[in-house]
Amino acid sequence: MDVLECIKNRRSIRDFEKKPVDRSVIEEIVSLASFAPSWKNTQVTRYLVIDDEAKIAEIAKDYTTCFAYNGNTIGKAAALVAVTAIKGRSGVEKDGSFTTKREASWLMFDAGCAVQTFCLAAHEKGLGTVIMGIFDDSLSGYLKIPEDRELVCLICMGYPAVSPDAPKRKGVDELLSYMQ
Numbered sequence: 001m002d003v004l005e006c007i008k009n010r011r012s013i014r015d016f017e018k019k020p021v022d023r024s025v026i027e028e029i030v031s032l033a034s035f036a037p038s039w040k041n042t043q044v045t046r047y048l049v050i051d052d053e054a055k056i057a058e059i060a061k062d063y064t065t066c067f068a069y070n071g072n073t074i075g076k077a078a079a080l081v082a083v084t085a086i087k088g089r090s091g092v093e094k095d096g097s098f099t100t101k102r103e104a105s106w107l108m109f110d111a112g113c114a115v116q117t118f119c120l121a122a123h124e125k126g127l128g129t130v131i132m133g134i135f136d137d138s139l140s141g142y143l144k145i146p147e148d149r150e151l152v153c154l155i156c157m158g159y160p161a162v163s164p165d166a167p168k169r170k171g172v173d174e175l176l177s178y179m180q
């Protein structure tokens, strides 16, 4: 798939076919996502895949009480990816001091770069994804995320059962300016 087509036609997918995603395909996607840029090449992003139907159903039911809409989507996913990032590296010097005034928030930036790369790679492989930032705090405990990791977001994944139109985008005239 042409890269421009991939960027333009990737959509958030919230309904999936009842078809499993082969682990070898997930491994290829993670390998492609590893080429995302990161703070001083620290590569702090990690992917925990839940592809057991019963566990996905449990997460959908018990860990999205703050936003049931997401539970509905998770319940249809063939695989759920919990994206974590190792704390204390991105934006942080070896002596523990922060490199910039943005302190440790570069962790989220790195994870964002990696997640978008992941979603584009998945799209190229014919898979639909949707990034989720809203879930119950208790999910970290259920997933046994270690203390030195941040649970950044979830990615629902599966073969798309829908093909939504792109939500309206802002024009370049609004997005772009040049210094006078």
Ligand SMILES: Cc1cc2nc3c(=O)[nH]c(=O)nc-3n(C[C@H](O)[C@H](O)[C@H](O)COP(=O)(O)O)c2cc1C
Residues within 6 Å of the ligand: 010, 011, 012, 013, 014, 070, 073, 130, 131, 132, 133, 134, 166, 167
């Ligand atoms: C950081 C982030 C968090 C998001 N959280 C959610 C979410 O919790 N639930 C959801 O259905 N979509 C979520 N989305 C998907 C956005 O709603 C979606 O990207 C946006 O509407 C544009 O649609 P598109 O991805 O199809 O271009 C999230 C996207 C991002 C980048």
